[in-house]
Amino acid sequence: QVQLVESGGGSVQPGGSLRLSCAASGFTLDSYSIGWFRQVPGKEREGILCMSKSARVTMPRASVKDRFTISRDNAKNTVYLQMNSLKPEDTAVYYCAAHQTADGCTLLRDPYDYWGQGTQVTVSS
Secondary structure, eight states, X not given: OOEEEEEOOEEEOXXXXXXXXXXXXXXXXXXXXXXXXXXXXXXXXXEEEEEOTTSOOEEEOTTTTXXXXXXXXXXXXXXXXXXXXXXXXXXXXXXXXXXXXXXXXOSOSTTXXXXXXXXXXXXXX
């Protein structure tokens, strides 16, 4: 059964850090590009960071550049989103997604084949 499961969300104060995990089962993540998305109520789900299957290409949205990084542990078949210097506007439900593609990655939602269930991140004082 193909599945992506996110974990690591929670509440944090502004300026704090969180690391989200996205564990895959039923397929190997290093054959897919990975995207992290987030969504707040009433808004479209937006791509914030992605990584190609070769891990050579990462594409952060400007709003998270230099604060969020993506990494992958092939042995654990898990991708991580490290979030530093969190701001209240980072509050959202965060999703990971996998897209089977030759290389590269995209922040567009439609190409992605598999999605996790989402994990809530709340940044508040």
